[in-house]
Amino acid sequence: MSEKNRATPLLDELEKGPWPSFVKEIKKESERPMVRDLLGLLERSYEEHIGHWKHGGLVGVMGYGGGVIGRYSDLPEEFPEIAEFHTYRVNQPSAWFYTSDALRTLCDIWDRHGSGLTNMHGSTGDIIFLGSKTEALEPCFADLTEAGFDLGGSGSDVRTPSCCVGPARCEWACYDTLEACYDITQTYQDELHRPAFPYKYKFKFAGCPNDCVASIARSDMSVIGTWKDNIQIDQEQVREYAAGGTDIEAEICEMCPTGCITWNGEQLVIDNSECVKCMHCINVMPRALKPGKERGATILIGAKAPIIGGALLSSVFVPFLEMEPPYEDLKELAEAIWDFWGEYGKNRERVGEFIQRVGLGNFLEEIGLDPVPEMVAHPRTNPYIFFDEELEEDEDE
Amino acid sequence: MAVATRKTDIGPPNYKQFLPPIIQKNYGKWAYHEIPEPGVMVHVAESGDKLYTVRAGTPRLLAITTIRAFADLADRYCDGYIRWTSRHNVEFLLTDPSKIPALKKDLEELGFPVGGTGNAISSIVHTQGWVHCHSAATDASGVVKSLMDELFPHFVNMDLPAKLRVAFACCLNMCGAVHCSDIAVLGVHTRAPTIDHDELPKVCEVPTLVSSCPTGAIRPATVDGNASVEIEEEQCMYCGNCYTVCPSVKINNAETDGISIWVGGKVSNARSEPKFSKLAIPYLPNNPPRWPEVVEAVVNIVNVYAQNARKHERLGEWIDRIGWPRFFELTGIPFTKYHIDDFKHAGETYKRSVQLKH
Amino acid sequence: MSQPTVEEVADAMYDLVKATHGKKNLKAMDLTKAMIEKFGDDAVDKKLCKLAIRQLIDSGRCIYSYFGGSFITLPPDEDSGG
Numbered sequence A: 001m002s003e004k005n006r007a008t009p010l011l012d013e014l015e016k017g018p019w020p021s022f023v024k025e026i027k028k029e030s031e032r033p034m035v036r037d038l039l040g041l042l043e044r045s046y047e048e049h050i051g052h053w054k055h056g057g058l059v060g061v062m063g064y065g066g067g068v069i070g071r072y073s074d075l076p077e078e079f080p081e082i083a084e085f086h087t088y089r090v091n092q093p094s095a096w097f098y099t100s101d102a103l104r105t106l107c108d109i110w111d112r113h114g115s116g117l118t119n120m121h122g123s124t125g126d127i128i129f130l131g132s133k134t135e136a137l138e139p140c141f142a143d144l145t146e147a148g149f150d151l152g153g154s155g156s157d158v159r160t161p162s163c164c165v166g167p168a169r170c171e172w173a174c175y176d177t178l179e180a181c182y183d184i185t186q187t188y189q190d191e192l193h194r195p196a197f198p199y200k201y202k203f204k205f206a207g208c209p210n211d212c213v214a215s216i217a218r219s220d221m222s223v224i225g226t227w228k229d230n231i232q233i234d235q236e237q238v239r240e241y242a243a244g245g246t247d248i249e250a251e252i253c254e255m256c257p258t259g260c261i262t263w264n265g266e267q268l269v270i271d272n273s274e275c276v277k278c279m280h281c282i283n284v285m286p287r288a289l290k291p292g293k294e295r296g297a298t299i300l301i302g303a304k305a306p307i308i309g310g311a312l313l314s315s316v317f318v319p320f321l322e323m324e325p326p327y328e329d330l331k332e333l334a335e336a337i338w339d340f341w342g343e344y345g346k347n348r349e350r351v352g353e354f355i356q357r358v359g360l361g362n363f364l365e366e367i368g369l370d371p372v373p374e375m376v377a378h379p380r381t382n383p384y385i386f387f388d389e390e391l392e393e394d395e396d397e
Numbered sequence B: 001m002a003v004a005t006r007k008t009d010i011g012p013p014n015y016k017q018f019l020p021p022i023i024q025k026n027y028g029k030w031a032y033h034e035i036p037e038p039g040v041m042v043h044v045a046e047s048g049d050k051l052y053t054v055r056a057g058t059p060r061l062l063a064i065t066t067i068r069a070f071a072d073l074a075d076r077y078c079d080g081y082i083r084w085t086s087r088h089n090v091e092f093l094l095t096d097p098s099k100i101p102a103l104k105k106d107l108e109e110l111g112f113p114v115g116g117t118g119n120a121i122s123s124i125v126h127t128q129g130w131v132h133c134h135s136a137a138t139d140a141s142g143v144v145k146s147l148m149d150e151l152f153p154h155f156v157n158m159d160l161p162a163k164l165r166v167a168f169a170c171c172l173n174m175c176g177a178v179h180c181s182d183i184a185v186l187g188v189h190t191r192a193p194t195i196d197h198d199e200l201p202k203v204c205e206v207p208t209l210v211s212s213c214p215t216g217a218i219r220p221a222t223v224d225g226n227a228s229v230e231i232e233e234e235q236c237m238y239c240g241n242c243y244t245v246c247p248s249v250k251i252n253n254a255e256t257d258g259i260s261i262w263v264g265g266k267v268s269n270a271r272s273e274p275k276f277s278k279l280a281i282p283y284l285p286n287n288p289p290r291w292p293e294v295v296e297a298v299v300n301i302v303n304v305y306a307q308n309a310r311k312h313e314r315l316g317e318w319i320d321r322i323g324w325p326r327f328f329e330l331t332g333i334p335f336t337k338y339h340i341d342d343f344k345h346a347g348e349t350y351k352r353s354v355q356l357k358h
Numbered sequence C: 001m002s003q004p005t006v007e008e009v010a011d012a013m014y015d016l017v018k019a020t021h022g023k024k025n026l027k028a029m030d031l032t033k034a035m036i037e038k039f040g041d042d043a044v045d046k047k048l049c050k051l052a053i054r055q056l057i058d059s060g061r062c063i064y065s066y067f068g069g070s071f072i073t074l075p076p077d078e079d080s081g082g
Helices: A009-013 A022-028 A032-048 A101-113 A134-146 A177-187 A189-193 A235-243 A248-253 A282-283 A330-343 A351-358 A360-367 A389-394 B019-027 B062-077 B097-110 B140-154 B206-211 B241-245 B290-309 B315-322 B324-331 C006-020 C028-039 C046-058
Strands: A053-056 A069-071 A086-091 A097-099 A117-120 A127-132 A203-206 A222-229 A259-261 A268-270 A295-301 A316-322 B028-039 B040-045 B050-056 B061-063 B083-084 B089-093 B165-167 B182-190 B220-221 B225-229 B260-261 B278-285 C063-066 C070-071
Touching: A009 B290, A022 A032, A022 B061, A022 B140, A022 B165, A032 A127, A032 A177, A053 B241, A069 A189, A086 A134, A086 B206, A097 A101, A101 A127, A101 A134, A101 B062, A101 B083, A117 B062, A127 A134, A177 A189, A177 A235, A177 A330, A189 C070, A222 A330, A222 B315, A235 A248, A235 B165, A248 A282, A295 A330, A316 A330, A330 A351, A330 A360, A330 B040, A360 A389, B019 B050, B050 B290, B061 B062, B062 B083, B062 B089, B062 B097, B089 B097, B140 B165, B140 B290, B165 B225, B206 B220, B206 B225, B206 B241, B260 B290, B260 B315, B278 B290, B278 B324, B290 B315, B290 B324, C006 C046, C006 C070, C028 C046, C028 C070, C046 C070
Parallel strands: A203 A222, B165 B182
Antiparallel strands: A053 A069, A069 A086, A086 A127, A097 B083, A117 A127, A117 B061, A222 A295, A259 A268, A295 A316, B028 B040, B040 B050, B050 B089, B083 B089, B182 B260, B220 B225, B260 B278, C063 C070
């Protein structure tokens, strides 16, 4: 069946048009029987309006509980070459920097062992090798580790951390996102490869509040760069922007969420005590404004996609933390969370949901953090307060 | 034993070996950046050094043939240094701006458009769909390709009020966290799974299957003498986790699966706080290979936003200013009972004031 | 009270996985809690259990599985159908 190319009239439609075509990409590897069968199966999905994959929960490389997603076709007789079509998650280097040699090494490995198709990159950040037979898993893994690469996370473990481009190419980075990501990834190799948690735990490192890795939307522990002191202003450059057509009053002062900026045509004045570090003015005038010098990160916790109890954004956990290697404070926090949530969390309960179940107040007490008003949008509105026993006794006296 | 000789837990390679010399020299010492033309950025270091980035869109699914071609381009123009962005764009890092036109020409000949910077639509973050996912309600790559073919002018130009982030997920598990995008396109299952009671006892463990359901909708049952399960359909929220565990419980449905559209989310803290995307269109038909209804709906929302929003205003900020009634009026999208939340804390999403526009 | 060795804890874990196979899936923490209950919290702790799980997996007696959450289970060839 997989000897020659099948007709794929529906997929061929998607070779047209200006945007790069995934169908063309698949066809580039179609000298491989696996890829010919993939094209056939995908065309079938396009005809029938339904997918043809089954999940397989028992495949992996020896010793690891993550990094390989088992996948089987539900039409194995018709498409035998992709009866098994598993995915590897290969842990990407920080901020997705490569050399051409490293890319060729990865391509050569995947040329030998699989479909030759990849995702650059998966949603979590890994390099995705798409389509491997079960028998190829171990040899491919051996080649990867020999070349200095390792698998990323999947299942109930630390998922592959990722970070923005940070200080490598961004003037707004308030800490070294690449180093933090690398350090945390290396420190928690065991937690990444051997699932021991109730469910997944994601770290994402963003260098500033623009959050280019969407950490606040999708990581259990969001580390978002910020600063404490004054925005650095180059008044000469502000005047240049004004002369160049930027309407400082409308585009800067009026759009500042706390209204803490004034402009008299000569000088831009920022009341930094009112600034919430939103980045808007800095984004609009990068030559004139820069984050302050006293830099660190806000640690937020608990973001997740909808499954099971609805989507959550991360919420503030530590308003400001200095981010210097070896990141001991961050690690201490993460480990305290894993200890508590690890013991009492239910299967598939993300830490954000766990906090909602046990209450943020109780959670903080267990972790050993004091509550501060920065953690809430506003204090509670309902009067059903569960008082501690000591407090009740105090009041009785 | 064999395990002892295997290399494990080495982690990813250290990023430092992949940084070009100009980045190593100016690491953490960048002064500012500019976007001289769509798809091209220049980052200027405090030292005065200039790093040029040429950004090109990709379909995320890449053949090794293409990656090798990118590696060749990196060698030709960038001393071998290359990176990817968090939105599947590939970036070439140059120190010599005179090479930019030739690189752009080579990229465009290879079929990869240069753009995605500034107030543009960058590449659509998306999931696997029918190419590789078991619970996909629709294809991902095909919808994304169809959308980007039409949104293409907004990728290669910077003509929108602000950046516009589009994301796609192929079922409501929302892998890739599309739930905070300006426009989120989301495949939806709309019916509880059907059960193959003959096959189920042969391929699935009933206790595992029962415990897989996050809402407790699956119960053991004897059907025609077989040890199988029954599903309380009213409790099912179509997550497909049961299908993950047991292929005889079929969540995918060619007749009733479709696509929904969500708008107004953002992750950046700039100006307004990060926010979730909200439902704009609950259901559109699953219509491969080009999904014309989905493309038309998204293009309409983009156009109405582009015509009405103020400079720097993200889609969600524009809606916050004009209000949802006006959003539905301007886009012509019908408002239905499905737009009204009925999950927990739904009441917080009801309008609780008389501040209305009449 | 004498402390069990890593091997002894791994053996006890294996027995538990075998006994519950097909009835209940166990996560790493389920095994850990069961061992602390069995041997006493003065004899085994989370750290020792972690080492025992590693041994259980590296020896091939058990594997990790994913059924909407990660579990520790018997390898498929000891199963009837796989």
